[in-house]
Amino acid sequence: MQFRRLYTTLSNSNHNPFFFYRNLTNPFAVFNPNPKFLSTPRILKNRVQRSIHVYKRFVSSFPAMAEGRRPTHVPIPPPETANKAELYRALEAAVGSPFSSDPLAPDPHPLIIVVSGPSGVGKDAVIKRLREVRENIHFVVTATTRGKRVGEVDGKDYFFMSKDKFLGMIERHELLEYALVYGDYKGIPKQQIRDHMAKGLDIVLRVDIQGAATLRRILRNSAVFVFLVAESEDALVKRLIDRKTETKETLLVRIATAREEVKHMEEFDYVVVNREGELENSVKLVESIIDAEKAKVRQRTVTI
Numbered sequence: 001m002q003f004r005r006l007y008t009t010l011s012n013s014n015h016n017p018f019f020f021y022r023n024l025t026n027p028f029a030v031f032n033p034n035p036k037f038l039s040t041p042r043i044l045k046n047r048v049q050r051s052i053h054v055y056k057r058f059v060s061s062f063p064a065m066a067e068g069r070r071p072t073h074v075p076i077p078p079p080e081t082a083n084k085a086e087l088y089r090a091l092e093a094a095v096g097s098p099f100s101s102d103p104l105a106p107d108p109h110p111l112i113i114v115v116s117g118p119s120g121v122g123k124d125a126v127i128k129r130l131r132e133v134r135e136n137i138h139f140v141v142t143a144t145t146r147g148k149r150v151g152e153v154d155g156k157d158y159f160f161m162s163k164d165k166f167l168g169m170i171e172r173h174e175l176l177e178y179a180l181v182y183g184d185y186k187g188i189p190k191q192q193i194r195d196h197m198a199k200g201l202d203i204v205l206r207v208d209i210q211g212a213a214t215l216r217r218i219l220r221n222s223a224v225f226v227f228l229v230a231e232s233e234d235a236l237v238k239r240l241i242d243r244k245t246e247t248k249e250t251l252l253v254r255i256a257t258a259r260e261e262v263k264h265m266e267e268f269d270y271v272v273v274n275r276e277g278e279l280e281n282s283v284k285l286v287e288s289i290i291d292a293e294k295a296k297v298r299q300r301t302v303t304i
């Protein structure tokens with residue numbers, strides 16, 4: 001049985017002697033299930049041993065194959081006293097092939113990082129700082145049909161476009177995700193993501209909780225979903241008041257919405273607590289998440 005296993009191993013290997021050396025007899029090619037045949041293990045043993053012997057001679061007759069074998073006598077100098085280059089060369093000779101300087105791990109894939117969280121939690125603030133401190137990041141510019149506000153720059157804040165042009169993009173499936181918000185369309189252009197990922201850049205998307213849920217359905221586990229949250233409801237409300245952008249009505253709506261949105265935390269991969277006065281720590285944590293994702297053995301692969 002052992003001989004049979006040994007033979008099977010040999011015949012499955014690339015150096016199968018019966019494959020290269022056709023005049024050798026394969027002892028199992030004409031396997032006879034007759035018990036009489038099986039009752040002659042010595043014949044079998046001799047045949048297999050002969051095959052192994054021929055196989056070894058066959059391998060050593062090819063320099064490329066023989067190269068992988070360890071030479072019998074390689075003088076390796078004692079590492080404590082040896083010259084580094086000399087020791088290196090001796091080790092190379094001993095293992096029988098030059099040491100390669102090719103990277104041992106493949107380059108990490110570009111990532112899509114979706115940042116979401118309740119209104120006023122600090123999404124814009126975190127992303128703005130992240131773009132300042134980290135290279136190789138592209139923040140996706142959303143396409144919108146709403147009018148440009150004072151101070152806004154086309155291509156930087158949004159891609160401003162007509163409703164017709166936007167509807168054309170929907171028809172041609174050029175948007176990763178889109179929504180109608182208070183009568184205006186907003187959407188994420190796919191080509192922008194493709195172009196920047198092709199250059200090796202990581203992509204950051206900032207979306208509300210509903211947008212994140214839609215992207216999760218589309219991208220599944222190919223993107224990293226980060227949920228940004230304040231340390232407490234109390235802190236979030238104070239932050240919204242301090243921003244001085246809200247009316248009393250919109251404040252109430254945002255607080256009520258935030259209560260609901262926090263329940264969606266479990267649908268995300270990571271949660272980052274953006275504590276009062278600790279924006280830098282939050283940004284560092286997002287950076288650590290990106291670094292950890294890039295160190296994963298099984299990388300996320302995006303196809304959009």
Ligand SMILES: Nc1ncnc2c1ncn2[C@@H]1O[C@H](COP(=O)(O)OP(=O)(O)OP(=O)(O)O)[C@@H](O)[C@H]1O
Nearest residue numbers: 119120121122123124125243274275276277278279
């Ligand atoms: N860690 C922090 N400590 C103190 N203030 C912060 C912190 N993070 C953000 N802020 C401030 O809180 C306010 C809200 O932040 P930001 O506008 O970035 O929130 P957002 O999540 O993008 O809100 P929205 O979804 O409503 O646009 C801003 O004035 C911002 O400067």
